[in-house]
Amino acid sequence: MLSDRIQTLSPSLTIAISSLARDLKAQGKDILSFSAGEPDFSTPQPIKDAAIKAINEGFTKYTAVAGIPELLEAIATKLKRDNGLDYAPSDIIVSNGAKQALFNLFQTVLNPEDEVIIPAPYWVTYPELVKYTGAIPMIIETNEIAGFKITADQLRNTITPQTKMLILTSPSNPTGSVYSKQELEALAEVLKGTNILVVSDEMYEKLVYGIKFVATASIxxxxxxxxxxxxxxxxxxxxxxxxxxYLATPNKTLIAAMNKLQSQSTSNINSITQKAAIPALLGEVDDDIETMRRAFEARADEAVQLFNAIEGLSVLKPEGAFYLFVNIKDVSNDSIEFCKDLLQATGVAVIPGIGFGSQGYFRFSFATDIITIREGIRRIEKFIKHTRG
Ligand SMILES: Cc1ncc(COP(=O)(O)O)c(C=O)c1O
Structure with a gap:
């Protein structure tokens, strides 16, 4: 009954861990979850106010597929102000999360057998969405020594005549690595003269710690x-x-094709969300963003210190996002087993590294209050001591 296409998608490891956590909770176990990929903060008030105003004013009808003009203008303003990038409102499409933007993009440009270069550790969704088009994920492994970033040589050696796309994520989920201007320039040099499309996922742009974010398109x-x-x-x-x-590209043919796909599938995103996003894009909640960023940074500093004090574990300080990618190679070579055992023994839920393409790690989200973080790491330490005897 099912299509061949749907069978290419792997079940989510995150869901496997979450459902085990739910079962244990139902049995009365005290569960601490560090698996969330979302901030523990509430949406800033000016955004909520804009949404309430939109509802009260009856802004509840269909809109243009790509988004209302005022919103597209606000995104263009943001891209110019924050990233120095010149996009026209017509170069932008708003979707139901970056996830749908990526899904639509891959469906629009990828053919079966096209190759897509994805640096590992990667955000779990990329290879799945690539496979769903029939294209082939070409994984480049990275490690701590390289700061979890690919080099120009690695990129050069992976490119073939079939290479259609390179996906870059900076700051990275799950490692927190951020590409510097020089590193992006080196990759740009390799791409020169090719037809390779670069997808730059900049979701965590605002959450950087002690370094400057550089947009790939600005190179x-x-x-x-x-x-x-x-x-x-x-x-x-x-x-x-x-x-x-949203996504932005000066390629008019691509934007027109993506508009066609979105118009025949989901149409515009929720009209209320469109109005609510405008204050955020125009810098009206920058103070709230800075408060959250500082809280994340303080948690990262403390959590990194606590993890690195545990014998058998090590972690790099993240330069962005809100995850730690903790190395467990001295303790276990099976991250799924490790995470299941840890959850069963201590109630601590973290995500196995293999889900992100790298065995020998787990991802720990610090989008949780510091008291819970301390208690979680304390339990992990006890578990490691016990396993190591
Ligand atoms: C790197 C990265 N890109 C994109 C997304 C998707 O974000 P959303 O669909 O909520 O906009 C996520 C969410 O986990 C992410 O980590």
Whole structure:
């Protein structure tokens, strides 16, 4: 009954861990979850107010598929102000989260047998969405020594005549790594003269710690032309449930094709969310974003210190996002077994590294209050001591 296509999708490991956590909770076990990919903060008040106003004013009808003009203008203003990028409102499409933007993009440009380069550790969704089109994920492994970033040589060696796309995520989920201007320039040099499209997922742009974020499309005119910039408000403005994401590209043919797909599938995103997003894009909640960023940074500093004090574990300090990618290679070579055992023994839920393409790690989200973080790491330490004897 099922299509061949749907069978290419793997079940989510996150869901497997979450359902085990739910079962244990139902049995009365005290569960601490560090698996969330969303901020523990509430959406800033000016955004809620804009939404309430939109409802009260009856802004409840269908809108243009790509988004209302006022919203597209606000996104263009944001991209110019924050990233120095010149996009016209007609270069932008708003979707139900960055996830739908990526889904639509891949469906629009990828053919079976096309190759898509994805650096690992990667956000779990990329290879799945790529496989769903029939295209082939080409994974480049990275490690701590390289700061979990690919090099120009690795990229050069992976490119073939079938390479259609490169996906970059900076800051990264799950490692927190951020590409510097020089690193992006080196990758840009390799791409010059090719037809490779770069998808730059900049979801965690606002959550960086002690470094400057650089947008991939801002590197050069060549990179601007070949890059599709993907962003949203879920992570940086605590708006996961509102479902707001967008992409921008100067490629008019691509935008027209994506508009066609969205018009025949989901149409415009929720009209209320469109109005609510505008204050965030125009900088009206920048103070709230900074408060959240600082809280994340303080948690990261403390959690990194606590993890690195545990014998057998090690972790790099993240430069962005709200995850730690903790190395457990001295303790276990099976991250799924490790995470299941940890959850069963201590009630601590973290995500196995293999879900992100890298065995020998787990992902720990610090989008949780510091008291819970301390208690979680304390339990992990006890578990590790016990396993190591
Ligand atoms: C790197 C990255 N990109 C995109 C998304 C999707 O965000 P949303 O669909 O909520 O905009 C996520 C969410 O986990 C993410 O981590």
């Amino acid at each position: 050069s005119e060549d990179m601007y032309q070949r890059t599709v910039t993907v962003n949203g408000l879920s992570k940086s403005v605590a708006m996961t449930g509102w479902r707001f994401g």
